[in-house]
Amino acid sequence: MKKSDYLLENSNVEAGRRFEALSAIFDKVTFAHCQRLGLSPGWNVWEVGAGGTSVVQWLADRVGSSGTVTATDIDVSWASTAIAGNVAISKHDVVSTPLQEGFFDLVHTRLVLVHVPERQTALQNMIRALRPGGLLLLEDADPALQPMACINESGPPQVLANKLRHAFRHLMASRGVDLAYGRKLPALLREQGLEDVGADCYFPVAEPFCNILEIATVKLIAPQILAANLATKAELDQHISNVASGALDLTTAPLISAWGKKP
Ligand SMILES: C[S@@+](CC[C@H](N)C(=O)[O-])C[C@H]1O[C@@H](n2cnc3c(N)ncnc32)[C@H](O)[C@@H]1O
Incomplete structure (x- = not known):
């Protein structure tokens, strides 16, 4: 995948705000899954498509000085090099090659594969990087499962929010995003021969950081929305002001987490 194919390019100030918001909304979900899977001192972990540093830093604290965290991304603009000594960035x-074959105790990725057209190759590369008995934790969105920005479409601001969310989905689909990917994760893990496969789903409603995520995302993709005639500049400005009021009770796409063990 070329960096230019990724709709939400990291080298932009809004991308940093998106990572902070994703962290505030989803880190508790990710951390609970890692803990339940038994993340322990001494583990070697690969964080794929790390984006920001909050998950990487948390993993580094858990595995301690006897473990390692390898954080990779096609764009490491927001992955500070000044984090813990047991972290390599x-x-x-992830489509190109496995990082290290048969090495990792845990490979985790969140909100990455949905954006990668060659997601099957990426999945196989992550599994190849696991040691026998190693664990894969995939967390990805399923925007088609719940496509609305406002599930309570009670007035013009909510209608506009849903129109713009639809425009965002349209742009993502035109870049090869699978809008119904999250729901497929458990079946994909079983097909790849993983054992003890399980999955669950988290869906925030009226979470304050959804407002910050929405404003950052809309600012980031505004040029593409305007170029594709999916909305006007006046609509984008109105929407940002509506969101900033804090009264829209915004949602995100549901996050499906699936896990399994390499035999
Ligand atoms: C929506 S962000 C999610 C970031 C982070 N995982 C999180 O949940 O906060 C998607 C990230 O995947 C990265 N990415 C996209 N395609 C990738 C690829 N083929 N290989 C590695 N990283 C990729 C992007 O650069 C971006 O940092």
Whole structure:
């Protein structure tokens, strides 16, 4: 995948705000899953498509000085190099190759594969990087499962929010995003031969950080929305002001988490 194919490019100030909001909304879900899977001192962990540093830093604290965290992304603009000593950050496309075959105790990725057209190759590369008995935790969105920005479409601001969310989905689909990917994760893990496969789903409603995520996302993709005639500049400005009022009770796409063990 070329960096230019990724709709929500990291090298932008709004991308940093998106990572902070994703962290505030989803880190508790990710951390609970890692803990339930038994994340322990000494583990070697690969964080794929790390984006920001909150998950990487948390993993590094859990595995301690006897473990390692390898954080990769096609764009490491927001992955600070000044985090813990047991963390290695590198620019890497998960589609290209496994990082290290048969090495990792845990491979985790969140909100990445949905954006990667070659997601099957990426999935196989992550499994190849696991040691026998190693664990894969995939967390990804299923925007088609719940496509609305406002599930309570009670007035013009909510209608506009849903129109713009639809425009965002349209742009994502045109870049090869699978809008119904999250629901497929458990079946994909079983098909790849993983054992003890399980999954669950988290869906925030009226979470304050959804407002910050929405404003950052809309600012980031505004040029593409305007170029594709999916909305006017006046509509984008109105929507940002509506969201900033804090009265829309915004949602995100549901996050499906699926896990399994390499035999
Ligand atoms: C929506 S962000 C999610 C970031 C982070 N995982 C989180 O949940 O906060 C998607 C991230 O995946 C990265 N990404 C996209 N395609 C990738 C690829 N082929 N290989 C590695 N990283 C990729 C992007 O650069 C971006 O940082």
